[in-house]
Amino acid sequence: MEVVIVPRPEDAAILVADAYCALLDRTPDAVLGLATGSTPLPVYRELARRHRGGGLSFARARAFLLDEYVGLAAGHPERYREFIRTELERHVDFAPEAIIGPGDLDMDPLEAGPAYEERIRAAGGIDLQILGIGSDGHLAFNMPMSSLASRTRVKTLTPRTRQDNARFFDGDLDLVPTHCLTQGLATILDSRHAIMLGFGRGKAQAVREAVEGPLSSRWPASALQLHPHATVVVDEDAASQLAFGEYYRTTYAGKPAGQGL
Numbered sequence: 001m002e003v004v005i006v007p008r009p010e011d012a013a014i015l016v017a018d019a020y021c022a023l024l025d026r027t028p029d030a031v032l033g034l035a036t037g038s039t040p041l042p043v044y045r046e047l048a049r050r051h052r053g054g055g056l057s058f059a060r061a062r063a064f065l066l067d068e069y070v071g072l073a074a075g076h077p078e079r080y081r082e083f084i085r086t087e088l089e090r091h092v093d094f095a096p097e098a099i100i101g102p103g104d105l106d107m108d109p110l111e112a113g114p115a116y117e118e119r120i121r122a123a124g125g126i127d128l129q130i131l132g133i134g135s136d137g138h139l140a141f142n143m144p145m146s147s148l149a150s151r152t153r154v155k156t157l158t159p160r161t162r163q164d165n166a167r168f169f170d171g172d173l174d175l176v177p178t179h180c181l182t183q184g185l186a187t188i189l190d191s192r193h194a195i196m197l198g199f200g201r202g203k204a205q206a207v208r209e210a211v212e213g214p215l216s217s218r219w220p221a222s223a224l225q226l227h228p229h230a231t232v233v234v235d236e237d238a239a240s241q242l243a244f245g246e247y248y249r250t251t252y253a254g255k256p257a258g259q260g261l
């Protein structure tokens with residue numbers, strides 16, 4: 001696992017956008033894994049900026065969402081599929097139908113998990129998966145104690161996650177769905193490159209446990225320790241509880257120029 005500590009989220013966005021550019025340059029029909037939440041927004045803004053500048057095209061790419069709420073009507077602004085439409089898809093040039101989420105399969109949510117896994121497999125697997133981290137260490141919607149071997153399935157949201165996400169529902173906890181469909185931890189581990197972002201002090205404990213704690217379903221993001229190519233990009237606040245901060249800084253500073261993430 002590579003840990004990169006940057007001063008600000010905007011600096012992380014530049015590095016991650018560089019990784020998208022390198023991938024799409026090499027493989028224009030790459031398969032992308034998209035995350036929601038506030039964390040990836042600086043990255044999506046940077047991708048849109050580069051697209052406007054003519055240096056980045058998603059025209060042949062395909063994308064899979066990490067997760068989706070269960071029970072929000074199609075078109076609801078807080079559906080993750082809508083979030084991606086607003087924050088990324090509208091600003092770049094994905095082909096129609098190129099982006100799909102686990103809630104888009106038009107089937108009973110309990111059956112959608114295996115079908116979604118099959119869609120990812122049929123697309124050739126995910127080349128680059130971007131991830132945020134929950135304050136309790138959750139990854140996608142894999143809540144604490146999620147199986148490290150889990151696949152896409154329905155999960156119940158914890159009270160803490162519903163509380164964290166109530167800000168997107170006018171602060172009204174009752175409006176936050178109780179269930180979701182989420183890629184599993186094993187699904188995420190199948191991606192060829194996973195980049196997890198964490199910003200702010202509220203993520204510092206979760207980042208510490210994910211990176212330096214024991215591998216444990218108590219902190220689902222620690223599953224990334226099993227990933228053959230995982231990169232964690234954090235700002236100074238989110239890195240503030242890491243014991244090996246100096247080591248990560250020295251290692252990153254000593255990387256051969258042009259190697260990328």
Ligand code: GLP
Nearest residue numbers: 036037038039132133134140141
């Ligand atoms: C939600 C999403 C996660 C995300 C997390 C953190 O629970 N399902 O994918 O990582 O929120 O959100 P934020 O980035 O807004 O802190």
